[in-house]
Amino acid sequence: MSEPIDAARGEPTGSAAGPDLTVHDPDPGLYNDDLAPLPRQKRSWGTFEIFNVWTNDIQSLFGYTLAATLFIAYGLNGWAVFGGIILAGVIVMFLCDLVGRPSVRYGIPYAVMARASMGVHGTQFPTLIRGITATFWYGAQTYFASTAVALLITALFGPGPEGTFLGLSAVGWISYVIVAVLQVALFTKGMAWIGTFLNWAGPAVYVVMIALAGVIWYMAGGELFSALGTVFAGDGDYPGGTLAAFSAVVGTMVAYFAAVVVNYGDFSRFVRSEKAMRRGNLWGLPVSLAVFSFLTLIITAGSSVLYGEALTNPADIVERVDNIWLTVVAALTFLIATVGINLVANFIPPAYGLANLWPAKISARTGGLITGAVGFAIGGLWVAFIDGIGIAAFVDTLGAVLAPLYGIIVADHYLLRRGRLNLNDLYSASPDGEYHYTKGWNLRALFAFCLASVFSVTAVWLPALDQWSGFVWIFGALLGGALHYAITRTAGKKAVKA
Incomplete structure (x- = not known):
C-alpha cells in the first residue's frame, strides 16, 4: 500500500525515504531539466566526490599562497595558525551542512532553493549577482591557469616569438x-565528467605536493627543522594583538570559501545521502585543510633555507630549480589545481544562474557556454586592462552583497518553515502559490537583504574594520538572517491581529 501524500507539502506523510520529488504542471518560465529536482536514482556522488570538491577548492595557486602567507604574515605561533585554519574549516563545514541539507533532501539547485525565501522571481537578482561575481573570477582564474601551460610550453619548446598582443605573448595566447577550451569541454560533458575530473585531480595534486615536500625536505636537510622552529615561534607584532591576529586567520580562511558556501546546493543535490555529504564536508574541510597547510608549511620553510627567503608562490619555487622534469610536473599540477577550483567556484554558479533567469530558453549547458564566452573576454583582457583598475575590490563588493542571502535562506528554511518546502510551488507562477508573494517577489526578504548588504559593503570599504574584514561575510549573513526572521515574524503577528 502506498503512503498518503501531504498535498500541502508534496511529501509522503510519515515516510523515512524523504519527500516526493515529482513536480506537477510546472511553469515553463521556472522549470527546465537542469533546475528540476534530481531523482535519487540519478545521484551518483558520495563522500569521496564531496571531499574532492573541497580539495580542488583548496589546492589552487591562490589557495597555496594564502595558506603559506598565513604562517608568516600575522606574527602568530605556527600552531595557533594551524588551529585557526582548522577552526575555519569547521565553521565552513557547519555552514555547508546547513545550506546543503535541503538540496540533498529535495534535489534542487541553489537558484531554486532561494525561491522559497526571495520569491519565485525575486531569486533572480541575488543569483545574477552571484553569477557576475563568479564570471569575473572565472576569467581571471582561466588566465592564471594558462600561465602554468605557458610555463610548460616554454620549458619544452622555448619562449617562442617575441612581441605581445594585449599583454600576452604568442605562447601566452596559445x-x-x-x-x-579544456574547461568548457569538461563542463559540457556534464556533472558526471566534472565529478570524475575532481576525483582524479584532487588526489593527484596531493601526490605531487607530498613529493615536492619530500624533495624540499631532502634538499634542506637538518636546517629545515630550525626554519620550522622560526615559523612556529611567532613574533606577536600584529596590530591589535594575538586575538586579533588569530581572528584574522580564521576570518580570512572563511572568506576564501564564502562564495562556494552560498551556492553549495548546486553540488550537494548530486549526493546520495545527507550522511555522505556531512562526511565529505568533514574530510574535505577541517581534515584536508590541516594536511594541505602542513605540506605548505614544510615547502615554505624549506624554500627559506634553500633560497634565503620564504617563498609563498609555488611557481617561484619551481623557477628557482633548474630541472625540466620538475617544471613539467609542477606546471601540470598548477593547471589541474586551478582548473578544478574554477569549475567548482566560478563556472557552475553562473551556468545555473543564467538558466534560472530564462529556463524556457537557457539550459545550464547554454549558461555555461555564455559564461565561457564572457569569461574568455575578461581573462583575455586581464593583463592589458582589468588587472589595473581595481577589479578585485569590485568583485569583493559583489561578494559582500551576497552574504546576507545565505542567512536569509537558512533562517527562512529552518526557523520559519521548520525545514519543509512545498516543492510544486517552487515551480509555480500562480498568484496562489506559497512563494509568489508580491508578483513573485518577497519584498520583506528583499528589504532585509538590502539593509544587511549595505552593512556588508560598508564594512568592506571601512578602514577601521580592516582587521575584521574576513568576518564581514559571517556578520552580513547573521544580520540578513536575523532581519528576515524578525521582519517576517512581526508582519505575521500583525496579520493575525488584523
Whole structure:
C-alpha cells in the first residue's frame, strides 16, 4: 500500500525515504531539466566526490599562497595558525551542512532553493549577482591557469616569438586558448565528467605536493627543522594583538570559501545521502585543510633555507630549480589545481544562474557556454586592462552583497518553515502559490537583504574594520538572517491581529 501524500507539502506523510520529488504542471518560465529536482536514482556522488570538491577548492595557486602567507604574515605561533585554519574549516563545514541539507533532501539547485525565501522571481537578482561575481573570477582564474601551460610550453619548446598582443605573448595566447577550451569541454560533458575530473585531480595534486615536500625536505636537510622552529615561534607584532591576529586567520580562511558556501546546493543535490555529504564536508574541510597547510608549511620553510627567503608562490619555487622534469610536473599540477577550483567556484554558479533567469530558453549547458564566452573576454583582457583598475575590490563588493542571502535562506528554511518546502510551488507562477508573494517577489526578504548588504559593503570599504574584514561575510549573513526572521515574524503577528 502506498503512503498518503501531504498535498500541502508534496511529501509522503510519515515516510523515512524523504519527500516526493515529482513536480506537477510546472511553469515553463521556472522549470527546465537542469533546475528540476534530481531523482535519487540519478545521484551518483558520495563522500569521496564531496571531499574532492573541497580539495580542488583548496589546492589552487591562490589557495597555496594564502595558506603559506598565513604562517608568516600575522606574527602568530605556527600552531595557533594551524588551529585557526582548522577552526575555519569547521565553521565552513557547519555552514555547508546547513545550506546543503535541503538540496540533498529535495534535489534542487541553489537558484531554486532561494525561491522559497526571495520569491519565485525575486531569486533572480541575488543569483545574477552571484553569477557576475563568479564570471569575473572565472576569467581571471582561466588566465592564471594558462600561465602554468605557458610555463610548460616554454620549458619544452622555448619562449617562442617575441612581441605581445594585449599583454600576452604568442605562447601566452596559445596557452590561454588551450585552458579555455579544456574547461568548457569538461563542463559540457556534464556533472558526471566534472565529478570524475575532481576525483582524479584532487588526489593527484596531493601526490605531487607530498613529493615536492619530500624533495624540499631532502634538499634542506637538518636546517629545515630550525626554519620550522622560526615559523612556529611567532613574533606577536600584529596590530591589535594575538586575538586579533588569530581572528584574522580564521576570518580570512572563511572568506576564501564564502562564495562556494552560498551556492553549495548546486553540488550537494548530486549526493546520495545527507550522511555522505556531512562526511565529505568533514574530510574535505577541517581534515584536508590541516594536511594541505602542513605540506605548505614544510615547502615554505624549506624554500627559506634553500633560497634565503620564504617563498609563498609555488611557481617561484619551481623557477628557482633548474630541472625540466620538475617544471613539467609542477606546471601540470598548477593547471589541474586551478582548473578544478574554477569549475567548482566560478563556472557552475553562473551556468545555473543564467538558466534560472530564462529556463524556457537557457539550459545550464547554454549558461555555461555564455559564461565561457564572457569569461574568455575578461581573462583575455586581464593583463592589458582589468588587472589595473581595481577589479578585485569590485568583485569583493559583489561578494559582500551576497552574504546576507545565505542567512536569509537558512533562517527562512529552518526557523520559519521548520525545514519543509512545498516543492510544486517552487515551480509555480500562480498568484496562489506559497512563494509568489508580491508578483513573485518577497519584498520583506528583499528589504532585509538590502539593509544587511549595505552593512556588508560598508564594512568592506571601512578602514577601521580592516582587521575584521574576513568576518564581514559571517556578520552580513547573521544580520540578513536575523532581519528576515524578525521582519517576517512581526508582519505575521500583525496579520493575525488584523
